[in-house]
Every structure is written in structure tokens, then in C-alpha cells.
Amino acid sequence: EDSSCGNRALGRVRYGPVTELLSFVNEICSSQIDTGLSEEMGVLLNKTDMAILDGHYRTGLEVFLFPWKLTYRSYSSGHVPKGSFGAVHLAQDGETRKRMACKLIPLEHFKPADVEIQAMFRHENIAELYGALLWQQTVYLFMEAGEGGSVMEKLESCGPMRDFEIIWVTKQVLRGLEYLHSKDIIHHDIKPSNIVLMSTKAVLVDFGLAVQMTEEVYTPQDMRGTEIYMSPEVVLCRGHDTKADIYSLGTSIIHMQTGFPPWVRRYPPSAYPSYLYIIHKQAPPLEDIAEDCSPAMRTFLERSLARSPQQRSSAAELMRDEAMNPPREDQ
Numbered sequence: 001e002d003s004s005c006g007n008r009a010l011g012r013v014r015y016g017p018v019t020e021l022l023s024f025v026n027e028i029c030s031s032q033i034d035t036g037l038s039e040e041m042g043v044l045l046n047k048t049d050m051a052i053l054d055g056h057y058r059t060g061l062e063v064f065l066f067p068w069k070l071t072y073r074s075y076s077s078g079h080v081p082k083g084s085f086g087a088v089h090l091a092q093d094g095e096t097r098k099r100m101a102c103k104l105i106p107l108e109h110f111k112p113a114d115v116e117i118q119a120m121f122r123h124e125n126i127a128e129l130y131g132a133l134l135w136q137q138t139v140y141l142f143m144e145a146g147e148g149g150s151v152m153e154k155l156e157s158c159g160p161m162r163d164f165e166i167i168w169v170t171k172q173v174l175r176g177l178e179y180l181h182s183k184d185i186i187h188h189d190i191k192p193s194n195i196v197l198m199s200t201k202a203v204l205v206d207f208g209l210a211v212q213m214t215e216e217v218y219t220p221q222d223m224r225g226t227e228i229y230m231s232p233e234v235v236l237c238r239g240h241d242t243k244a245d246i247y248s249l250g251t252s253i254i255h256m257q258t259g260f261p262p263w264v265r266r267y268p269p270s271a272y273p274s275y276l277y278i279i280h281k282q283a284p285p286l287e288d289i290a291e292d293c294s295p296a297m298r299t300f301l302e303r304s305l306a307r308s309p310q311q312r313s314s315a316a317e318l319m320r321d322e323a324m325n326p327p328r329e330d331q
């Protein structure tokens with residue numbers, strides 16, 4: 001005990017740089033440390049407006065968690081097993097009043113990939129990582145909060161989005177993808193529930209399936225992503241690249257336009273437990289584009305849903321597409 005502050009036990013939560021946070025998450029995953037300890041331990045990145053008190057950062061004392069309603073239906077068989085999962089809460093620092101998102105992941109399901117990309121690569125359209133704590137076999141990831149909820153929640157509560165809303169969200173996502181793809185990172189799970197809204201921007205979340213390519217093509221050991229938004233080359237499992245995210249953005253736009261992801265209205269989930277074969281065999285789902293879709297947006301979608309990844313436009317090219325810069329009177 002530290003006599004200078006009486007017999008108050010000093011906790012094991014500390015401020016540190018990204019490198020220290022990364023070594024902390026690797027330690028807890030390789031169980032190099034006794035994870036059974038009753039008190040919390042972890043690393044909060046410097047200058048994150050989070051107030052550690054004597055090495056403690058306890059839920060209910062230094063920080064408070066409030067459950068967000070995270071309700072979204074999965075149309076297909078939902079997550080392919082590799083989907084990263086964890087309950088996301090609203091968090092608020094007791095001292096600084098800073099509001100954050102806090103994702104709780106059971107230690108046995110936690111992997112360093114859940115934080116590596118967000119810790120090492122920062123961009124205004126990627127949810128910033130503030131720190132990681134381990135307490136009672138649960139990892140607490142503190143991140144930038146999208147208090148407007150996800151695009152999925154917006155679709156479920158307000159129905160199909162209007163053109164100018166879709167264009168605003170799509171440009172935000174393209175900025176994030178342009179950055180990630182310039183670092184050869186594939187997100188692997190672009191979809192409405194992984195795009196969260198703030199007052200001035202939208203950010204991408206859930207990098208649990210993201211990978212940084214080391215070659216031209218990424219050959220997966222397992223299928224990654226959520227089926228209904230998945231590209232044909234990912235379904236084929238013979239190697240893919242960052243263009244897989246562009247296809248998933250295209251299917252997400254169809255969802256934003258119509259209120260339904262592609263395929264489900266023509267192939268009802270009751271009759272089709274899996275869409276992998278349909279995605280593989282059928283031409284891209286251009287039939288599911290909204291009837292009142294503007295010609296410019298239809299061309300944009302044809303370019304993002306092209307079957308061949310080589311033919312598909314890149315995020316940088318789509319940023320410059322006329323659909324993203326409509327004439328004023330269209331607004």
C-alpha cells in the first residue's frame with residue numbers, strides 16, 4: 001500500500017501511448033497476467049478526458065455505463081460466426097462528464113484485432129479508441145460515441161432515407177474507406193449497423209473483422225462479414241481485396257434507399273436460410289435499387305456493385321462521382 005495516501009490500494013489503470021495499450025491487450029489475450037484479479041486493470045490513451053483516480057477507473061465510480069437500446073434484426077442467418085460481438089453502452093466519465101461508447105466483450109471472445117486497427121489508424125470517420133480495461137473476465141473498450149445511433153436504427157425507426165441523407169452518409173463512409181484502403185485495410189463488415197451517426201459526421205465502427213493486407217490479394221481462412229451485404233468474391237473465398245468493402249457500401253445504400261437489404265424481397269428469408277449461393281450465382285442485385293433512384297445514383301450503384309472487383313470503382317473514384325455532388329436544385 002502507498003503510505004502517502006493512507007492505506008488506499010492503488011489500482012492498475014494507467015495512462016499510456018498506443019504501444020502500451022497494444023501490449024496490454026496482447027498480455028491479456030496470452031494470459032501472461034493474472035486476469036482473475038478482482039480489480040480492474042488497463043490503459044487509457046493519453047489526453048482522452050478520462051479521469052483515473054489513484055489507478056482506478058471503475059464502472060459506477062469513476063465512469064458510469066447506461067445501456068443503449070441496440071436492437072437490429074438480421075435478415076439472413078445474420079452474422080457469419082466470425083462476426084465480432086459485444087454489447088455497446090453509453091458511458092460517461094464521472095469527473096469530466098465526457099460521453100463515450102463502451103463495448104463489453106467477454107475475455108474469451110476478445111482478440112487483439114478488436115482494437116489494433118482503431119488504435120493504430122486514426123481518422124475522423126473511424127470511431128476513435130480511447131482505452132481498454134479488463135475487469136472480471138470482461139474487456140471494456142471505450143470509444144468515440146455516435147449518439148445519433150446507427151444507420152440501422154435510423155432505418156428501423158424512420159424507414160427509407162431521403163436522397164440528400166443517403167448522399168451525406170455515403171460521403172462520410174467513402175472518406176473513411178478511402179483512408180482505410182490507402183493503408184491496405186479491409187473493414188470486412190460495412191453495413192448500416194456499423195455506420196453510426198453524430199451531429200456533424202458519421203463514423204465506421206466494429207473493426208473486429210478488419211485486416212491489413214500484406215499482399216495484393218487477401219486470402220481468408222474463413223468467411224468474414226454479414227452475408228446479405230457480402231460481395232461475390234468474398235463468398236467464393238478465393239481471395240479478395242479492399243473492393244469488397246465498396247460492394248458492401250453499395251448493398252448498404254440499397255438498404256438506405258428502400259428500407260430493405262438486397263435480395264430479401266425477391267428471396268424471402270423464410271425460404272432462403274442462406275444467401276451465399278444466390279450472391280454467387282446471380283448477377284449483382286441491381287433489381288433491388290429503388291424505383292425512384294436518380295440516374296446518377298443508379299450509375300454510382302452499378303459502379304459499386306460491379307461483379308468483378310477490378311471493374312468496381314474505388315472509394316477515391318466514387319468520392320468524385322457526380323452522384324456525390326448533385327446540382328443544388330436536386331437537394
Ligand SMILES: Nc1nnc(-c2c[nH]c3ncc(-c4c[nH]c5ccccc45)cc23)o1
Pocket residue numbers: 068069070071088101103127143144145146147148149150153193196205206207
Ligand atoms: N459494434 C460496435 N463496435 N463499436 C461500436 C461503437 C463505437 N462507438 C459507437 N457509438 C454508437 C454505437 C451505436 C450503435 N447502435 C446504436 C444505437 C443507439 C445508440 C448508439 C448506437 C456504436 C458504437 O459499435
